Amino acid sequence: MSDTHAPTTRLNKRMAELGLCSRREADEWIARGWVRVDGRVAGIGVQVAPGARIDIDPAARGHQQExxxxxxxxxxxxxxxxxxxxxxxxxxxxxxxxxxxxxxxxxxxxxxxxxxxxxxxxxxxxxxxxxxxxxxxxxxxxxxxxxxTVEKEYLVRVAWGEATVGVQPLVPPAALAKLRHGLSLDGRPLKPARVDWQNPEQLRFVLTEGRKRQIRRMCELVGLKVMGLKRVRIGAxxxxxxxxxxxxxxxxxxxx
Known part of the structure; x- marks a missing residue:
């Protein structure tokens, strides 16, 4: 039984929070009559309490598997x-x-x-x-x-001033430390990142966020210019x- 006095949440949002589907998918499933709340077929826009029982029709699961x-x-x-x-x-x-x-x-x-x-x-x-x-x-x-919190890994070819070869020894350790933690973009601090030299011209970045043009802007803030950027991993x-x-x-x- 759901608690009628508890704060409610829109059903599509609650389904997304539970990892059942996206909000868009939830709306589609609800429209098709594939979702029941506490035993009753749900309508678009319905609000649900935290303890509400949400049941999904097997047809929705089949659709998802495709x-x-x-x-x-x-x-x-x-x-x-x-x-x-x-x-x-x-x-x-x-x-x-x-x-x-x-x-x-x-x-x-x-x-x-x-x-x-x-x-x-x-x-x-x-x-x-x-x-x-x-x-x-x-x-x-x-x-x-x-x-x-899924990691994204990048290989980033960089230049320091006019130098595009043998860049690593020219870059102050403090610049690398700032790339790892301490920078802000658009007035918001960035999460810690793993940043290390892959070779003398290339850095390896591992991030858990994805702000717009994040790596290029991070590099600009410490005096590096990105010459090439390649994403090589997302999670596993x-x-x-x-x-x-x-x-x-x-x-x-x-x-x-």
């Missing part, structure tokens, strides 16, 4: 989301002919997999590497929800051998 998550090796020159300023969205690369032959998944591509496919996180137009596109709101929430999922401009499915045994 949703795909795609891993794309985004090239420079594509935007992550909607087309803008004449640049194509990265999702335009998700075609049968660009499906990586090395994909271990047994899934086959169909045009229906493009419906509702959206990026779960940004990768700037001038950056390359691993981009996640998903139809599954649970995946999006895990990667870009306000409470997300790596870019691996996925060729530039090609994509594969997230495997059933893979988790972010």
């Amino acid at each position: 949703q795909v998550t795609i891993l794309l090796h985004k090239p420079v020159g594509y935007v992550s989301g909607q087309a803008e300023d004449g640049y194509q969205p990265a999702a335009a690369l998700v075609q049968a002919r660009s499906h990586w032959r090395g994909d271990a998944s047994r899934q086959r591509f169909s045009p229906g997999q493009l419906r509702g496919l959206a990026p779960a996180g940004r990768l700037d137009i001038d950056s390359t590497g691993l981009l996640v596109l998903t139809q599954d709101g649970r995946v999006a929430r895990r990667l870009i929800g306000e409470d997300s 999922v790596t870019l691996g051998q996925l060729p530039l401009g090609q994509w594969r499915y997230l495997g059933p045994d893979e988790r972010f």
Whole structure:
């Protein structure tokens, strides 16, 4: 039994908080009559108490299992989301002919997999590497929800002044310390980051947040210029051998 005196929450928000689906999916399921609250079919916009019993029709689970998550090796020159300023969205690369032959998944591509496919996180137009596109709101929430702690790893080629070769010995240790912790963007402090030299011209960043152009702006604040940026890992999922401009499915045994 739910407590009628407890503060209530909109049903779609509560379902997202419970990790059942995204808010958008919740609205779709509710509209289809697939959601019951305390035994009654729920309506759009209904408010629920914290202890309310939420039951999901098996049809919704089947619908969810059909949703795909795609891993794309985004090239420079594509935007992550909607087309803008004449640049194509990265999702335009998700075609049968660009499906990586090395994909271990047994899934086959169909045009229906493009419906509702959206990026779960940004990768700037001038950056390359691993981009996640998903139809599954649970995946999006895990990667870009306000409470997300999933690590994102980047290889970042940098310059110091005019120097683009042998940069490491020129950069003061204090600059690296600031990159790790102590910087703010847009008046808000950044979470601690792991930042180390990968080689004399390249830094490895590991972040748990994704502010707009974050790494480039962080580097500017300490006098570094980003010459190239590549995302190589999100959580436990790596870019691996996925060729530039090609994509594969997230495997059933893979988790972010």
